[in-house]
Amino acid sequence: MRLKLSLTPKHDFSYNKINKHTIQGFIYNLLKDTEFGEMHNQPRFKFWCFSDMFPPNDFVEGEDKYLLISSPREEFINVLYEKLDNLGDISLNNFKFEVSEVKKFDLKVKNKFITGSPIVLYKDKDRGKFIKFYDDDFDLMFFIQRLQDNAIKKYKAFYGEEPVLNGFIFDRVAPRVRNGRVDVYVRIAKKGREFLIIGTTWKLLEKIKIRKEERKFYKFIMDCGLGEKNSLGFGFLNPIK
Numbered sequence: 001m002r003l004k005l006s007l008t009p010k011h012d013f014s015y016n017k018i019n020k021h022t023i024q025g026f027i028y029n030l031l032k033d034t035e036f037g038e039m040h041n042q043p044r045f046k047f048w049c050f051s052d053m054f055p056p057n058d059f060v061e062g063e064d065k066y067l068l069i070s071s072p073r074e075e076f077i078n079v080l081y082e083k084l085d086n087l088g089d090i091s092l093n094n095f096k097f098e099v100s101e102v103k104k105f106d107l108k109v110k111n112k113f114i115t116g117s118p119i120v121l122y123k124d125k126d127r128g129k130f131i132k133f134y135d136d137d138f139d140l141m142f143f144i145q146r147l148q149d150n151a152i153k154k155y156k157a158f159y160g161e162e163p164v165l166n167g168f169i170f171d172r173v174a175p176r177v178r179n180g181r182v183d184v185y186v187r188i189a190k191k192g193r194e195f196l197i198i199g200t201t202w203k204l205l206e207k208i209k210i211r212k213e214e215r216k217f218y219k220f221i222m223d224c225g226l227g228e229k230n231s232l233g234f235g236f237l238n239p240i241k
Contacts, residue, residue: 001077001223003069005084006101009059013095017059020233021188022093023050023067030083036076045154047072049225051116051236064100068116068236072158072223077104107222109215110239112206115176117236118184118199119227121146130198133175133182143200144168150228151221158224163217169207176203188232199227199234 027050028040039046048071059065071077084102091097121131121143131143148169155163175182178201188195205226210218225235 001071001074001104001106003077003080003084004101004103004105005067005069005099006064006103007053007067007090007097008064008100009061010089010096010098011059012061013059015053015056015058017095018053018092019188020186021190023053024232026090026092027069027080030080034079034083036079045157046231047154047158047224048076049117049223049230049236050233051238052233054116059095065097068238070223070225070236072220107239109210109218109222110241111208111210111218112204112240113202113222113237114204114240115200115202115226115236116238117233118186118201119147120197120199120229120234121150121227131200132198133200140173144170144173147226151217151226154224155217155220158220159216163220164211164213165217166211166214169221170205171208172204172206173202174204176201186234197229197232197234204240205237 031037031039048069050070051068053065053067055065069077069080081102081104084099087099089096089098123129123131131146132138145168148165151169152163152165178184182200184199184201186197186199188197207214207218222237222239224230226237227235229235
């Protein structure tokens with residue numbers, strides 16, 4: 001299930017003034033005093049994701065920006081919807097916005113996807129190394145297998161059962177090139193420290209044929225996100241019509 005927020009800025013400022021940690025903190029603040037209020041302290045999968053704010057250009061007073069939030073937990077989306085529907089203005093990193101529209105909706109399973117935020121996967125978690133498309137030793141099959149293993153692990157944690165999946169998670173993939181690069185370097189500021197997270201973007205992630213028994217799995221990844229750090233806004237998926 002998904003939320004679409006239309007946010008109208010009340011100032012002009014640069015796009016990079018609001019980062020993923022800003023948005024994550026805003027969402028966690030909305031969840032205070034709800035059944036999800038302690039979620040951020042729990043050392044386990046959070047089962048929600050959010051997109052990059054779009055369009056990806058500087059904020060201009062009066063010109064709407066949009067944010068998508070998704071989760072396989074309908075009650076999670078309902079709680080956020082109720083909180084946001086009662087808000088007039090919000091503040092993100094001390095910049096004011098009007099919440100001009102909040103829309104709750106669901107999407108049918110499709111067999112083609114595009115990334116709405118970079119996919120993050122560890123190459124070596126102990127050493128803090130991420131998979132990068134432009135590494136000399138980049139291995140596409142290693143990337144697909146790591147992506148699949150991570151998605152299955154989250155699915156099993158959420159549903160308590162093995163997913164039905166025939167073959168690989170995707171049959172065809174195509175990288176999305178932005179400013180001449182597939183890799184995206186995102187700096188996250190948290191408690192006065194900066195962290196560099198590296199992800200990859202894709203204009204096509206396709207499963208040529210999704211069988212009826214596989215739809216539950218693909219609906220899950222569409223709502224939960226792909227790869228690591230979903231609740232920090234990485235791995236958001238949009239279906240391609």
